[in-house]
Each structure stands twice: as structure tokens, then as C-alpha cells.
Amino acid sequence: MGIVIGVLLAVGAVAVIAWPFFRRRSDVAKDDIAGGPGARPQGSQAELQRSRAEIFRLIRQLEADHGSGLVNEGDFRSQFDDLRREAARLMMEEAALSPMSDPAAELEREIAAARAGLTGRPVETGRKDA
Amino acid sequence: MADLGTMAVLLGLGVALYAAVGSVAGKLTGATELVVSARRAAYVTVPVALAAAAALVTAFVTHDFTIRYVYAHSNLVMDREFIWVAFYAGNEGSLLYVAGVLAIMSAIAIRLGAGRLADTMPYTTAILMGILAFFFLVIAVWANPFAPLEFVADDGLGINPLLTHPGMWIHPPLLMAGLAAISVPFAYAAGALIAGRTRDEWVDAARVSGIIAWGILGTGVLIGAWWAYTILGWGGYWGWDPIENVALMPWLAMTAFIHSIMVQKRRGMFRMWNIVLLNVAFVLAQFGMFINRGGPVVSVHSFAASTLGQVFLGFMLLSLVFAFGVFFWRYQWLKSDRPVESFMSREVAFLVNNFLLLGITFVTLWGVVFPLITEFASDGTVTVATPYFNRVNGPLFLALLVLMGIGPVMAWRRASPRSLVRWLLWPAALAALAAAGMAIAGIREPLAIFAFSVLVFVALVILEEWFRSARARASAGDNWAIAWFKVVAGNRPRHGGYIVHLSILVLAFGVIGTQFFDQRADFVLPPGGSAVIDDYRLEYVGSEIEERSDRTARWANINVYRDEERIGALRPWYAFYPDFRQASVRAGIRSTPVEDLYVVPSEFLEDGRLVVRVSINPLAWWLWIAGPIFLVGTIVAVWPQPVLEVRPAPASAIRSPVVRSPAESTPRANPVRG
Known part of the structure; x- marks a missing residue:
């Protein structure tokens, strides 16, 4: 009985492992890229967008720290600018890969959206010149 | 089969x-x-x-x-x-x-x-x-x-x-799983380095899998302490035994890693350092396998002694060469994006935390390997005992606790002294008051008073940050509870970390109580006889016996009185297993948040008398409360943050001056509300 189960296990294992060699190459390639959740090719726009979303999250956390008094006004301004610059750099890199419109307004809109993301309602960005 | x-x-x-x-x-x-x-x-x-x-x-x-x-x-x-x-x-x-x-x-x-x-x-x-x-x-x-x-x-x-013992259901599986799980963050990082991905691509995956491995291992260590407390019969829970140490060391290295990786994630710094920490943790996990499976040391936990030592030693050395070989191969591409701007910054606080953790790790490692080296180099056998570990690691742990209070309120990049004073003044003042209160209350152990007041200080700093953050949100209309939940949800890694810090404080509370204030005495009691320890009186009523084919088990029935009022009964258990020539005990424990009354039978004499060891272990109850808090904090820290969706960048971003001068681009102060 044990040997029969063992043989079945081995046959099943070989079948599962060998299956990619019996499929069309294009299907296998698709399977390779889509092999896991959040599957996106690296170095792509999607990766740049993910990095930009991470910057927005940091901005939100920085603002929370500022609100609690953990970060003072001067440091808040300086760190906010650094993050904003980094987000803009990523946006420009991404734009080089794909077309669209007004980047400054887009950046502010996304920061506002990131803030609102916590509560589900929009929050004023505080920018006078946006 | x-x-x-x-x-x-x-x-x-x-x-x-x-x-x-x-x-x-x-x-x-x-x-x-x-x-x-x-x-x-x-x-x-x-x-x-x-x-x-x-x-x-x-x-x-x-x-x-x-x-x-x-x-x-x-x-x-x-x-x-x-x-x-x-x-x-x-x-x-x-x-x-x-x-x-x-x-x-x-x-x-x-x-x-x-x-x-x-x-x-x-x-x-x-x-x-x-x-x-x-x-x-x-x-x-x-x-x-x-x-x-x-x-x-x-x-x-x-x-x-x-x-x-019920603890065995989960303690060894968690320890072994924790040691094995360290392979995952290591493999993510080493795989990325081999592929030439030397930036931060692997950071999220390694951080999450690292916290999971760390949480599993930490829980296993805590349950192991509980097992030792209830079954080994010496009234303690941590004896710096080699097998305990080899589980603790990778946990400490992973603790350093899960702190330090936040600096890389947030600031693009410490890339080399994080790889080194992961390598150290991974190699120490293999060292743990070697000590556990190879059996080169004598331990109360040596259930699986064997001759596999050389095989696991070889694999550990191979792991060491591979891990650091890959690191040195990619070394020059692992530079930080930016230097440390100030010694008063969260980055440096994390670094000091790492040095302290690694310090404890290497002190412990030396305590484990020194007897092996001595035995290898000479005929003599040397044992490194508990006092060595306590004396060297004790101050390091205390420094770590102090840093646990200061680090979280240091800002990234640079912290202003004024801001630090503003954050730390009240907790420090209240901790000093607590110290004075303890001295007035009659506590005569200066080190214990200092350690307790450090716990008060750190707890107050955490509560202060939660209070201030929740207040900033509550001002927008939320009630305080919802505001606090939103604070935690808004930055789960950090606030989950604070919950874990609280669990460490609770654990330290129990450790300080049991280490500084325990009482212990041995008694020989005839049936009906009594023994007095502190304000407890124990009356030995008699014993029961059960014969089974593999053991002879005896229970001692003991009534417990306090101020001559009967407050309970204990039934400690002692069994002898002839096939193993080994005795096993179950302590009788009356546990309260103030202290444990701990009774363990050493021997049932033929004339009916009972040889019993009685301990009073102050605050021991808190040791085990720390576990669930630790788990909650770990789960919060590792729980995925909601995904922020961003729209594709517009094409005109290439041509437009998106970044204006700081004065132009910085918004006015605008805390996130909600």
C-alpha cells in the first residue's frame, strides 16, 4: 500500500514538474511573469508607480509625526521637500515611459488622495499655489 | 508506511x-x-x-x-x-x-x-x-x-x-520553525544580490518574512521559558543553557535586522549593514541547528543528541562562506544613498540599538563556544555559568531598555535637543518620582529601583506618543479610541513595534521581580507538618500514588495558608521513569500578578516525609502575560498596509519643472487628520 502511494506521489510530482515543457513557450512565459500576486515586470512603470505610492505613504507618516509634534516645523519642511522631489523624479522617470498631462497638479492631487486614503474623504492639501 | x-x-x-x-x-x-x-x-x-x-x-x-x-x-x-x-x-x-x-x-x-x-x-x-x-x-x-x-x-x-508537557506541543515546533524561517529573508536578500539587484527591491519581502520568523522564534523562546518554569523544577525559567542561547542569538540578530531594515526602507541607508545582519542571523540559525542536532554541548534540552555534529558544522561553515561570499562580491554596490546627517537622529538610535543587540549576541555566543574551544584545546572541561551572562548582558539589556525610550522620539535625519527635552522631560520626571516612591516604600535594591524606573520611563514615552498622535487626530472630530486606532493603522510597523516594546517592558518587569526579590527554601515535612516562608504557611496533608507500567507517580497534597486563612491547595507532582532512570516533576504554582508561590517536590521519603522546595517568585505572572502582547504587536507590525493607488505619470512631467524651490513648494503645516 505504502509503495503504491509512493509511486503515485512520484508520478504526480514528475507530471507537475514536467508540465511547462509540454506547453507553448508563450504560455510558459506568461505563467512565469504572472507567477505570483502583485506580479509586475521590474523596471516598468508599475514599479515606478509603486515607489511613488511608497513616497506618498512616507509623506502621510511625516505629516502625522508633524501633527504629534515629533517633527518640528523646519525639519518637516525640509523632509517634505525631499520626499516631494523624489516623487517628482519618479514621476518624470515614469513619464519618460508613458504620456499624460500637468505633472504639478497631478502630484498634488495624488498627495491629497494619499492623505484621504486613511479616512476615505478628501483633505485640503494646504498648498496655495497648486 | x-x-x-x-x-x-x-x-x-x-x-x-x-x-x-x-x-x-x-x-x-x-x-x-x-x-x-x-x-x-x-x-x-x-x-x-x-x-x-x-x-x-x-x-x-x-x-x-x-x-x-x-x-x-x-x-x-x-x-x-x-x-x-x-x-x-x-x-x-x-x-x-x-x-x-x-x-x-x-x-x-x-x-x-x-x-x-x-x-x-x-x-x-x-x-x-x-x-x-x-x-x-x-x-x-x-x-x-x-x-x-x-x-x-x-x-x-x-x-x-x-x-x-503541554508546552512541548508548541515550544519545539516554534523554535525549529523560527530557525528554519530565517532562511526566507536571507534567501530573498542573497537572491537579489546574486541577480545584481543591489538597491532596495528585496527589502519589503525580507522585512515581512523576517518579522514572521522573528515572531515565531520569539514565541517559541517564551513558551520554552514557561515549560522550563513548570517542569524542570528549579523555579527558574531561563538558565543561559546552550540550547536556550542558540535560539536567543538568531532572535537577537533578527531583532537588530527588523529595526535596521526600517532605515533602509525609509532612508536608503545601511544596505551593507542589513545584509550583514541577515547573514549573521542566518549563520547563527545554522549554528543553532548544529548545537541542537549535533549535541556537542551538555544541556537540559539535549533530547536529540547524535553524531550529526560534523555534518551540521560543515553546513554552517558552508552557509558562512556562501553568505559573506555573496556579500563581498556585491559589496561595492551596496553603498547608502546618503550619509548620516546627525548623531542625534533616529538612524543613529537604530544603529546603537543594533550594536547593543549584537553585543549581547556575541557575549552569549562566547559563553556557548568557550567551553567547546577549551575542550578542543585541552583535556579540561570548562562551564560558563549564569553569573557570566547576567553580569555582562544585564547592563547591555538595561542600556537597550533606555534606548527603547529615547529612540522612538528621535526624528529621522536630525533631532533637535529642544524637541527631545520636550518629549522626554515628563516621562523622566515621573520615572524619577516612581524611583523615589519605591525607595520610600522600602525597596532596598538600587539596581532594581533604577531598572523599574527605566520601565516606567519607556512606557510613559510610548503612551505620550500615542496620546499626542491621537490628540492630533481627535481634534478633527474622532473620539479618542478611534483616533488611536487610526494612528496605529496609519503606521502599523511603527506602532506594532511599540506594542512589542510594551511586551518587552512587561517581560522585563517579571525578570527584574524574579531576579532581585525571589525567596527560596527547602523543607522536609512529615504528613500534617507545616513550613513557613514569608507570610505563607504550607501544610503537607499527605500524598497519593499511581503506578503505571512506565512510571511511578506521586502527588503531594498541600494546603496553603496566608495569615492563617486557607487560600488554596497545591498538588505538585513527581514521577520516576525507571526505563529512562529519570524523574519528572510538575510544580504546584499559585500564581497572582504580585507573586508566584512555587512548590516542587524533590523526593518522597520512605518514612512518608516529603522533601520539598518552595519559592516565592515576585512578578513571575508578568513573564507569561508578555507573550500574548508580543504576538499582538508582531501581528500589527506585519499586517499589510493598504495599497495606495497612484495614477500613471503625465507625459508632460518630462518637460515641466515639477519641483519648485522649497519655499514655493512646501505646504503650510498640515497634519493628516481623519
């Missing part, structure tokens, strides 16, 4: 080897089919390992004493609930368990990384499967749990009595 088990182990070895070699070969030659096939092979190791495990469980359940391992670790009178414990009571089953856990964790890691880390996953897969292949190889060649017994036996030898 032995046939199925042996076939599954050999199949597991073949499949893991194929997955390791195939994924790298496929990547290097551009053969996508081979990469995908190797990945599927990695998934296949899970059912294969489970089949082997199921075969062994079946052999235990059916009392198949034709298998040597089943004969050596079970018998007909063994309680059924301990079959799971018998599974890993020896090296062979332990290694099969580790292989099964590693197969499952590897499959999950490979599945989750297959998309986002597609470039690096073939190497990560190869590393994980290489480690798994090693375990299958050891099982197949040196430690086969399905090896036949050379003679016919009607009954087995039975399980080691010290393992027949």
Missing part, C-alpha cells in the same frame, strides 16, 4: 535538488520553461514532505515498532496526545519536521515573490531549495526516521518524560 516515508524523503531530495539547479540553470540560459518547472518543483516539495510526515504519524498511531524511531520514542501506554511530541522527540523526526516547515515556507515565499521579484526569484528559489535539499539529504543518509528496527519488539521504549 516505512516504504512510503522512505520514498517520500528520497523524492523530496531529488525534487529539491532539481528545483535548486533548474532555477539557476534556467535563469542563466534564458530557458523560461526550466525556471517555471523548477518553481513548480519547489511547490511539489510540500506534498512530498507532508506525505513523509503523514507516514511517520501513521506509524506512531499504529504502534509500528518495526520502525526504529517509533520504537525509541513511543510505547503502548503513552498518552495519545503526545504522539505529536514523539514525532520530533529525536533527531530524525525533528529534521523531518524542519524539512516540512521549510518546504511550506519556501513555497509561500516563492509564490509571493514570483511576480514582484521575478528577476531575483530563481536565485532565491535555488537558495531555499538548496537548504531544503540539505535537510532531505541528512534525513535520507544519516537520520532516517523510517529505518527498520533490527529486532522484533512488542513495545517501545517510550517518550522522554521531560517532553510529556
